[in-house]
Each structure stands twice: as C-alpha cells, then as structure tokens.
Amino acid sequence: MWDVLETFYDSVPRPGSRVEEHGELVLFVQAGDGYPFYARPRFPGGRPTADDVLRVRARQRELGVPEAFEWVHETTPDLLAVAREAGLDVLEAPLMVLDPAKLPDPHPHVRLLDTRTPEVTVVAQLAFSSPGTAKGDVGTAERDAALAEATPMPGRHRYAVADVPGEGVLASGTAQRAGDVVEIAGIGTLPAARRRGLGGAVTAELARDALARGAELVFLSAGSAEIAKVYERVGFRRVGTACIAAPPE
Numbered sequence: 001m002w003d004v005l006e007t008f009y010d011s012v013p014r015p016g017s018r019v020e021e022h023g024e025l026v027l028f029v030q031a032g033d034g035y036p037f038y039a040r041p042r043f044p045g046g047r048p049t050a051d052d053v054l055r056v057r058a059r060q061r062e063l064g065v066p067e068a069f070e071w072v073h074e075t076t077p078d079l080l081a082v083a084r085e086a087g088l089d090v091l092e093a094p095l096m097v098l099d100p101a102k103l104p105d106p107h108p109h110v111r112l113l114d115t116r117t118p119e120v121t122v123v124a125q126l127a128f129s130s131p132g133t134a135k136g137d138v139g140t141a142e143r144d145a146a147l148a149e150a151t152p153m154p155g156r157h158r159y160a161v162a163d164v165p166g167e168g169v170l171a172s173g174t175a176q177r178a179g180d181v182v183e184i185a186g187i188g189t190l191p192a193a194r195r196r197g198l199g200g201a202v203t204a205e206l207a208r209d210a211l212a213r214g215a216e217l218v219f220l221s222a223g224s225a226e227i228a229k230v231y232e233r234v235g236f237r238r239v240g241t242a243c244i245a246a247p248p249e
Helices: 002-011 050-063 079-085 118-128 140-147 198-212 225-232
Strands: 017-022 025-030 039-041 069-072 089-098 110-113 158-164 168-178 181-189 217-221 236-246
Touching: 002 069, 002 168, 002 181, 002 217, 017 050, 025 050, 050 079, 079 089, 079 236, 089 225, 110 198, 118 140, 118 158, 118 168, 118 181, 140 168, 158 198, 168 198, 181 198, 198 217, 198 225, 217 236, 225 236
Parallel strands: 039 069, 181 217
Antiparallel strands: 017 025, 025 039, 069 236, 089 217, 089 236, 110 158, 158 168, 168 181
C-alpha cells in the first residue's frame, strides 16, 4: 500500500506544476492559477537532510510560494526530526483508508459536481477559517456575502456539496484521482451547520462515487484525531500518519 500511496502523491501535482529537484526533495511549483503545491521526498528516493529542507525553503521564498512540505511518516520516518531541526512545525495527521463495506447509505441532500463552483470554494474557505468540529457563528449570511464577490475557479477533480433545501450549500469537498487511487480532501462545513453529519455525508458520497468509477483505494488525511472520528463513522480507518510541515506562524 505504501508504494501505491507514494506513487499517488508523486503523480497528482505533476499535471499542474513545474517540478524541481533539490537533493532528496522534489518541489512542485504551481503552473498558472491553481493550488499552491508543496515539496515532498523524491520517489523512489533516499533520506532528505536538514540542508535539503533549508535549500527548498529558500527556493520557495525566492519564488513567493508557501514553504510547505508533505510526506508519509511510514515511508520517510527520519524526515519528521529533520523537518523540525530545519525550523518547521509539523502536523501529524491521521492517514485513513476506506473500508467500502462500512459506507453508510447516501444522504438525500448531497450531490456530485464535475466542476468547482463558487459554493465549493467559499464554503471550504469559511470552514477552514474556523478549523475543528465545534459549532460556530459563521453561517449562510457570511457564505452569501462571500459568494457575491466570488469568481469561478478552474477545477479538474470531482466535487460534492450538501445542498439543504431552504439553506443552500452548507458543506463541500473534493476528490482527486491518479490511476486507481483517489484522495478525498478539502472537506468543510460552515461552522454554524456543524454537528449535523454533513461533512461525513459529503465524504461518503465522494468515496461512493470513486468506487463506482473504479477506484481500488480511497484515502484521506484528517486534520486531527477529533476530525478523524467523523471519517471513522463513514467507513474510514487509520493506517498511518501524513505529515504536513510549514514554518511557525
């Protein structure tokens, strides 16, 4: 499984990026508009050093892109200490894979999209501005105000939204594919609409769609152990740790 995941992580950024190699790290630099990518260990490769990390950080600053690094702890275990030695904070996120037999029944208000609508982007942005699972004050009024200024953004993946009658889009998420592997990411619910199962329902629908389209492995990374419980309820189980590193705020 680990080689399959490493192949995925190495493949997904390439169509939308320029690739630079720095020692045992590969830096994906976004080409044009789109997601600002990250650096990760060369695959197949060796053991990145603190000097490799520092060189990449300098290059990222030169390019004006985020000083971001991602890797799987189980395949590159030494990089955790190396990244911290190089001055980065590291989030150790639960890495989870789907057990298809445990998927719940479809939610009546979740629908799939082939394009990234403004609602997908705005709801995700508002959700991630208040991370976690706790309810909050940000809701449909803030969403509608942001939508009034939103512009369409390019998208090349699959998307899902929880579109509740009378309330509109309250949760959204994305599924990106490489070969027979699909990663679900960007699951977010408006803080005022949390604790209603909508984030889990969006996740489950994206997973169900991925299987219907022939995916053999569906996985995701949870932002915390608390968030991981949401995904456990819709059929995911932890298998490892995804490391996400950036400079201290």
